[in-house]
Amino acid sequence: xxxxxxxxxxxxxxxxxxxxxxxxxxxxxxxxxxxxxxxxxxxxxxxxxxxxxxxxxxxxxxxxxxxxxxxxxxxxxxxxxxxxxxxxxxxxxxxxxxxxxxxxxxxxxxxxxxxxxxxxxxxxxxxxxxxxxxxxxxxxxxxxxxxxxxxxxxxxxxxxxxxxxxxxxxxxxxxxxxxxxxxxxxxxxxxxxxxxxxxxxxxxxxxxxxxxxxxxxxxxxxxxxxxxxxxxxxxxxxxxxxxxxxxxxxxxxxxxxxxxxxxxxxxxxxxxxxxxxxxxxxxxxxxxxxxxxxxxxxxxxxxxxxxxxxxxxxxx
Numbered sequence: 001x002x003x004x005x006x007x008x009x010x011x012x013x014x015x016x017x018x019x020x021x022x023x024x025x026x027x028x029x030x031x032x033x034x035x036x037x038x039x040x041x042x043x044x045x046x047x048x049x050x051x052x053x054x055x056x057x058x059x060x061x062x063x064x065x066x067x068x069x070x071x072x073x074x075x076x077x078x079x080x081x082x083x084x085x086x087x088x089x090x091x092x093x094x095x096x097x098x099x100x101x102x103x104x105x106x107x108x109x110x111x112x113x114x115x116x117x118x119x120x121x122x123x124x125x126x127x128x129x130x131x132x133x134x135x136x137x138x139x140x141x142x143x144x145x146x147x148x149x150x151x152x153x154x155x156x157x158x159x160x161x162x163x164x165x166x167x168x169x170x171x172x173x174x175x176x177x178x179x180x181x182x183x184x185x186x187x188x189x190x191x192x193x194x195x196x197x198x199x200x201x202x203x204x205x206x207x208x209x210x211x212x213x214x215x216x217x218x219x220x221x222x223x224x225x226x227x228x229x230x231x232x233x234x235x236x237x238x239x240x241x242x243x244x245x246x247x248x249x250x251x252x253x254x255x256x257x258x259x260x261x262x263x264x265x266x267x268x269x270x271x272x273x274x275x276x277x278x279x280x281x282x283x284x285x286x287x288x289x290x291x292x293x294x295x296x297x298x299x300x301x302x303x304x305x306x307x308x309x310x311x312x313x314x315x316x
Contacts, residue, residue: 018061022058025051025054025055025058026055028051028054029051029054029055029074032048032051032052032074034074034075034076035074035075035076035077036076036077037076037077037078037079037108037109038077038108038109039077040077048075052071052074052075055071056068056071056072058071059071065088065089065092065094068088069085069088069089072084072085072088073085076108078109078114079105079106079108079109079112079113079114079117080114080116080117081105082101082102082104082105082106082108082114082117083102083105083114083116083117083120085101086098086099086101086102086105086117086120087120089101095124098124099121099124099128102117102120102121102124103121105117106118106121106137115141115144115145118137118140118141119141121137122134122137122138122141122153122157125137126157131157131160131161132161134157134160135154135157135158135160135161135163138150138153138154138156138157138158139154139157139158139167141153141154142154142171142174143174146171146174146175146198147198147201148198148201148202148205151171151175151198151202151205152205154167154171155167155168171202172199172202175196175198175199175202176196176199176219195216195219195220195221195222196215196216196218196219196220196221197220197221197222197225199212199215199219200212200215200216200221200225200229201225203215204225204228204229204232209229209232209233212229212232213229213232213233213240216229223248223251226244226247226248227244227245227248229244230244230245234275234278238275238278238279239279241275242272242275242276242279245267245271245272245275246272246288248267249264249267249268249272249292252264252267253292253296253299253302256299258301261299261301261302261305262305264302265302265305265306265308265309268288268289268292268306268309269309272285272288273285273312276288276312282312283312285312286311286312289306289309292306293306
């Protein structure tokens with residue numbers, strides 16, 4: 001490709017050819033305006049993409065960090081560009097310069113920073129032992145996007161400063177407690193309409209399956225989390241797992257194809273049969289099977305597969 005010619009054909013071009021190639025490239029490069037933070041570059045993207053790649057190749061050929069930065073800093077329109085420069089600096093062992101570029105990027109996009117840039121900054125602060133700065137940014141990261149992943153990062157930094165108890169209360173309030181939001185609640189906007197899935201994930205991670213179960217029942221969560229909760233509670237509360245898997249079988253049947261029906265029958269025969277037994281009501285399994293047959297009688301392919309299910313007594 002033309003934009004990689006300087007790397008592929010350096011020996012063929014020789015010093016004279018390389019000098020001429022660079023001269024022509026720099027003439028074209030001079031026509032490209034600098035892009036400041038927040039400036040829209042989409043309309044000019046096509047015109048500057050190829051020459052940018054050429055200049056990057058020239059800088060890579062020289063191997064000089066200053067040359068590499070000079071190319072990248074011509075376009076600082078998005079936060080990710082600051083991250084690219086910070087990573088270049090770190091690759092060249094210029095850690096102080098890397099930190100400076102990361103901090104510049106965060107300052108330039110203070111209202112909406114690139115999360116990857118914030119992660120870089122947090123990692124750099126941790127590496128330097130700047131625990132307070134790391135906590136400040138992990139707190140902001142969680143506030144911007146409250147998930148299990150950002151919660152874990154917040155926990156690590158808060159525990160390092162013995163501030164986790166207070167920060168945890170705040171974090172859980174942002175995730176949203178089960179049930180409807182009371183007046184003045186601080187539930188994060190991105191979590192509305194999604195139940196308490198992230199709260200459930202967090203409580204499972206913390207090893208509190210009972211609290212996670214309560215949150216799911218009061219606020220709802222995704223299907224995969226219901227199944228995880230069912231498996232966590234199965235040993236001590238098989239009846240809870242039974243209720244979850246009854247719903248899951250119906251969801252699977254709703255797929256309305258042969259594969260879905262086969263999976264539903266497998267769940268009925270293996271999982272549901274065992275759960276009825278574990279719940280102390282093995283004889284109710286046959287009634288459950290008949291209930292499914294009655295509900296889904298028009299689904300002929302499903303009925304054919306269910307015809308092979310043996311009654312509980314024949315399994316004994």
